[in-house]
Amino acid sequence: MTLLRYEELDAALAEPNLQKRLVVMPMLDPDTQVGPASIDVRLGTEFRILRRTDEASIDPSKDTQTALETSQEKTTVAFGDPLWLHPGQFVLGSTLEFLRFPPHLGGYVVGRSSWGRIGLLVATAIMVQPGFSGCLTLELVNHGESPIALYAGSRIAQLAVHSLNKATSHVYQGKYVGPTGPQVAKLEREREDIDELQEVARRLAGSA
Amino acid sequence: MGSLDDDFSFVAASVERAARVQRAACRAVLSDQTQRGQSLALHLDLAYDAIERRVVDRRTVYASAPDDTVRRDAIVELQRLLWQVRKLQSNLSWLEAAQDPPLDLGTRYFVEDVARALVAKDAEVTVVATDFTSYATSSDPWEPLISNWGSGLPAGAAPVVVVFIPRREAHSGLLHPLIVHELAHAADSQHGIVDEVWRIAQARKRFAARFSKAVTAFSSAHSVSLQDANDHITQALRSWIAESFCDSVATHHLGPTYLYSFLSEVAPGGLDDPGPNHPPPRRRIRRMLIDLDRLGWTDVIRNADADLESWVRDLAGEAIPYTGHVEFLVWAIDELAVVVRKATERIVAGRIFCPNLDELAEVSELLSARIPPAQRHNRAPVARESIIVAAWHAALIAAGGGPTALATAPDAAELAELLPSALELGALVATWSNP
Numbered sequence: 001m002t003l004l005r006y007e008e009l010d011a012a013l014a015e016p017n018l019q020k021r022l023v024v025m026p027m028l029d030p031d032t033q034v035g036p037a038s039i040d041v042r043l044g045t046e047f048r049i050l051r052r053t054d055e056a057s058i059d060p061s062k063d064t065q066t067a068l069e070t071s072q073e074k075t076t077v078a079f080g081d082p083l084w085l086h087p088g089q090f091v092l093g094s095t096l097e098f099l100r101f102p103p104h105l106g107g108y109v110v111g112r113s114s115w116g117r118i119g120l121l122v123a124t125a126i127m128v129q130p131g132f133s134g135c136l137t138l139e140l141v142n143h144g145e146s147p148i149a150l151y152a153g154s155r156i157a158q159l160a161v162h163s164l165n166k167a168t169s170h171v172y173q174g175k176y177v178g179p180t181g182p183q184v185a186k187l188e189r190e191r192e193d194i195d196e197l198q199e200v201a202r203r204l205a206g207s208a
Numbered sequence: 209m210g211s212l213d214d215d216f217s218f219v220a221a222s223v224e225r226a227a228r229v230q231r232a233a234c235r236a237v238l239s240d241q242t243q244r245g246q247s248l249a250l251h252l253d254l255a256y257d258a259i260e261r262r263v264v265d266r267r268t269v270y271a272s273a274p275d276d277t278v279r280r281d282a283i284v285e286l287q288r289l290l291w292q293v294r295k296l297q298s299n300l301s302w303l304e305a306a307q308d309p310p311l312d313l314g315t316r317y318f319v320e321d322v323a324r325a326l327v328a329k330d331a332e333v334t335v336v337a338t339d340f341t342s343y344a345t346s347s348d349p350w351e352p353l354i355s356n357w358g359s360g361l362p363a364g365a366a367p368v369v370v371v372f373i374p375r376r377e378a379h380s381g382l383l384h385p386l387i388v389h390e391l392a393h394a395a396d397s398q399h400g401i402v403d404e405v406w407r408i409a410q411a412r413k414r415f416a417a418r419f420s421k422a423v424t425a426f427s428s429a430h431s432v433s434l435q436d437a438n439d440h441i442t443q444a445l446r447s448w449i450a451e452s453f454c455d456s457v458a459t460h461h462l463g464p465t466y467l468y469s470f471l472s473e474v475a476p477g478g479l480d481d482p483g484p485n486h487p488p489p490r491r492r493i494r495r496m497l498i499d500l501d502r503l504g505w506t507d508v509i510r511n512a513d514a515d516l517e518s519w520v521r522d523l524a525g526e527a528i529p530y531t532g533h534v535e536f537l538v539w540a541i542d543e544l545a546v547v548v549r550k551a552t553e554r555i556v557a558g559r560i561f562c563p564n565l566d567e568l569a570e571v572s573e574l575l576s577a578r579i580p581p582a583q584r585h586n587r588a589p590v591a592r593e594s595i596i597v598a599a600w601h602a603a604l605i606a607a608g609g610g611p612t613a614l615a616t617a618p619d620a621a622e623l624a625e626l627l628p629s630a631l632e633l634g635a636l637v638a639t640w641s642n643p
Contacts, residue, residue, distance in 0.1 A: 016585075018577055025574075026583040026637045045313055045632065076313050079636065081242075096636075098580050098629065133578065153636065178578050180629035 004105075004161040005037050012105065012161065022161065023100035023133075028153075038158040040112065042096035044135055045152040046181035047083055048072040049091045060187035061194045069184050082149035085120070085142040092182035094135040096153060099128070104167035106130045108160045109138075115156055119144020122157045130164060131171020134179040212279045216270050219286040220263050226293040227263075231256040233300050237307075245306025247332040247366040252299055255350035258358025259293055265357070299349075302336050302370055310337035310378045314631025318592050319387050321635065323369055325559055326388075326395040326457065330366040333391065337375040342473065344372040345390035347397035369394040377473075381627040382600055382618040385462050385469040392454035392555075401551050402450050408547050409449075415543060422536035429532060441533050447485035448541055449548065455492050456552040459499045463561045464509050465596045467496045468604075471520065472614045479523065482534045487541055494524040495545060508563045512601040515610040561593045571598040580626050582633030589637040590630075599627045 004012060012022035013034075024039060033040040051073045058068070072092065077083045085091060101107060106129060111122030121141040128136065138157065142148050150156075234256070237249035263286070270282045309316055316335070323333040327347075347369050354361055371390045377383050396402055409415045419441070427437035458466040471493070479490040486492075497520065500509065510517045530538050553560065567584065571594050574581035581590050581598065603620035607613035 014585075018573060023579055025579055025581075026633050027587060028637065028640050030587070078313060078316075096633070098633070100577070100579060178625075180580060180625040 001106075001162050001164060003037050004163060006034060008163070009034055009037075009039060009161060012102075015102075020102045020104075021100070022102060022105055023098070024159075025098045025100075027097070033155065035158070038160045040155040041099075041109065041136070041157050041159050043138070043150060043152055043154045043156040044094040044096040044181060045077050045079065047075045047077065047091050047093050048182045048184060049075055058187070060190045061198070065184075065186065065188040068187060072184055074181075077150075077152050079152050082151055085140060085148045085150055087119075087142050087145050087147065090139070090141045092184070093138045093140050093150070093156075094179070094182040095138065095157065096135070098133075098135050098180065099159075100133040101128060101130050101161075101172075102167070103130050103169070103171045104164050106162050106164060108162075109136055109157050110160070111157050112155060118146075118148060120148055128159070129172035129174070130168050131173070133172075133177065135181060137179065137182045212276060212283070216267075216279065216283050216286070219283055219290060220267060223263050223286055223290045223293055224260060226290060227256045227259045230293070230297055230300060233303050237303055243307060244309075245303055245332070245334055247330075247368050248306055248334050248370070249303060250365070251348065251350050251354070251361070251368050252296075252303070254354045254358055254361065255296065258350075258354050258356070259289065261359075262289065262357040302334055305336040306334045309335060310373070310375075311335050311384070312379075312381070312628035312632070314628040314633070314635060315381060315384050317635035318631050319371070319384070319391070321592075322388055322461065323391050323394070326391050326461075326555060327369060327398050328367050331369055331394070331398075332366050333369040333371060333394075335371045335373060335387070337378045338372045340372050340374055342374060343386045343390055345393045346370045346372075347394040367394065367398055377618075379624070380618040381623065381631075382596070382603055382620075383469050383473055385458065385465045385596060386473060388461050388466065389454045389458040389470075392457035393450065395457065395555055396450055396453060399555060401453050401555070402446050405449050405453070405544055405547050405551060406446060409540070409544055412543075415540065418536055418539065422533045426533045441536070444484060444533070445537055445540055448487045448537055449544060451486050451492070452495065452541055452545070452548050453551060455496060456499060456548055457556055459496050460503065460552050460556045460560045462593055463503065463563065463597055464500055464505050464512075465593065465600055467493070467500065467509075467520070468600045468614065468617075470496070472618060475523075476615065480528045482530065482537065487538065488528070490524060490526065490528060491538060491541065493520065495541075497521065497524050498545075499549070503560070504562050508565070508568065508597075513604050513609045513613070516604065516613065519611045561591070564591070564594060567591065567594050568598055571595060572602065575599065575602045575623075575626065578622065578626060580630035580633055582630050583637045589641050590634055592631055592634045592638070595627070595630045595634055599623050599630070 013024060013027065015021040027033060028042070049072065051071060075083070083091070106127070108126045109123050109128060110126055111120065115122060119142055121143055122138050124139045140150070231253060234249040234253040237243045237245055238253060266282055266286055270279055273279045273282060311319065319335060320333055323331045348361070348367055349370060351361060369391065371387050373387065422441055423434060423437045426432070426441060427434045430437070432440070474489050475493070480488045482488050500506070567590060570584055571581040571590055575598055581595055584590055600617065603617035603623055604613045606620045606622065607617045
């Protein structure tokens with residue numbers, strides 16, 4: 001597995017065959033966005049903001065997807081308008097760019113240091129699987145002590161792209177296929193796992 | 209005497225209160241320049257100014273009234289004004305729509321861009337989701353009120369356009385091309401297109417002779433005066449000219465997309481009924497096909513869905529006879545088609561949309577791969593008109609093709625997110641590339 005350098009990123013983006021191409025749609029300013037070993041990605045216009053609900057907590061073993069959906073309000077911010085992120089506040093955003101990774105490439109998305117230095121955490125689930133297609137959901141948290149204005153279109157994160165030794169035939173077909181904005185957690189699908197774990201726990205306790 | 213004074217004072221105060229209460233929403237928008245709908249709020253605020261001036265004016269009239277009859281008339285007028293003011297309350301939802309638009313961001317950018325191109329560079333368009341059965345528009349809606357009773361719109365005031373879309377279609381991106389037809393009505397108001405076409409028509413001897421004959425026939429058939437017949441036919445023809453112009457603008461601006469949207473929204477309701485304000489849909493479809501053929505779209509439409517193309521041409525070609533003044537109106541619209549087209553070409557100018565086959569092929573490939581097609585592989589921006597055409601074609605294919613697909617294509621699930629996203633990114637790419 002090799003981290004792609006500038007020339008290789010350029011070639012992956014320019015690949016004539018769409019199936020093999022690393023798609024970054026749109027690439028507004030390649031001269032500044034494509035770096036020595038990464039591609040800067042921008043903040044999208046759509047956000048999911050947590051709203052105060054009467055739910056006491058989030059429990060993947062019990063909560064329905066609807067409960068999760070209703071706990072977050074969808075907001076669209078036009079280019080040029082700010083979204084204020086207050087200290088301690090958490091919102092879901094996404095990359096402006098729609099990405100598509102071919103089967104022989106994977107990647108990581110990490111925040112850009114300029115934002116990190118003012119306390120902004122950009123992403124926690126940073127792995128991008130081969131075959132992923134869509135806008136990457138960003139988990140934005142203000143860990144600083146002052147409100148931060150977020151502007152759609154800002155270069156907020158960077159994408160490191162790795163080549164695999166060989167293209168995988170088992171490309172990403174997970175829970176988040178083709179999103180064009182931030183996706184609410186699909187914890188409901190974790191329930192089978194949790195149910196199984198609880199069953200194992202009962203057996204371990206000798207109660208089954 | 210004393211009782212009339214109280215009545216007058218009571219009604220006048222009620223009018224002023226209604227205006228004051230409703231005006232508060234305008235003032236809230238105007239006090240924060242970052243809020244959308246500034247021009248809309250300004251125009252509405254001026255309308256309330258005009259109403260207050262009218263009340264002051266009526267007070268003067270009342271104070272100098274020579275007798276109780278005039279005083280009673282003044283009270284009745286104010287009572288009517290009160291209902292007018294209260295009706296203006298519905299406009300508050302327009303201000304709310306400016307703050308919280310019903311359309312996705314991509315479609316909003318597209319609509320605003322088209323409004324700037326067709327109407328005026330500083331035109332402000334507000335789209336309102338309503339209970340109306342179909343799409344409609346209103347340009348500078350309070351201008352008569354402001355001019356008649358107020359100080360008039362300030363010189364250089366930005367034109368205000370309010371477009372109404374049926375609430376049910378707020379998320380039907382493939383039908384939103386119909387909004388371009390509505391914006392063309394605003395372009396007509398701004399540039400006086402119908403007046404211009406009407407003047408040209410009246411100067412033509414053949415037109416004048418047939419118009420006169422139609423008026424005479426209408427007068428005797430409906431037992432109305434020649435003047436009333438003249439007014440009736442003039443009004444109908446001016447409305448039909450406006451519709452023809454707006455269809456032509458939308459077709460020149462959007463290519464076959466407008467035809468598809470029109471067929472989907474309007475055609476199922478009947479093809480041959482002439483409306484008081486609209487030519488029969490079949491005639492309008494025929495004219496759209498003529499324009500599309502002239503613009504080079506024939507093969508693109510056929511290659512996208514041959515069954516649909518054949519069906520549309522068959523229905524457009526069917527000759528339906530009309531009698532009386534409708535026969536004249538139908539003839540007149542055909543007679544004036546070239547005049548309307550030339551006006552269209554002037555208004556749409558550099559944005560006349562002809563097929564770019566390479567771009568359409570690339571956009572279609574991206575859509576098939578479920579990638580929002582905002583930028584070409586060479587990083588050039590994709591024309592948003594191409595995005596919508598390709599999206600319509602993808603939706604028709606997904607819906608099985610043929611006429612029935614027209615009804616269901618706007619619901620294509622795979623395009624529900626892709627089309628708004630492509631339009632939003634397309635707007636950004638186009639603006640970024642062309643500062």
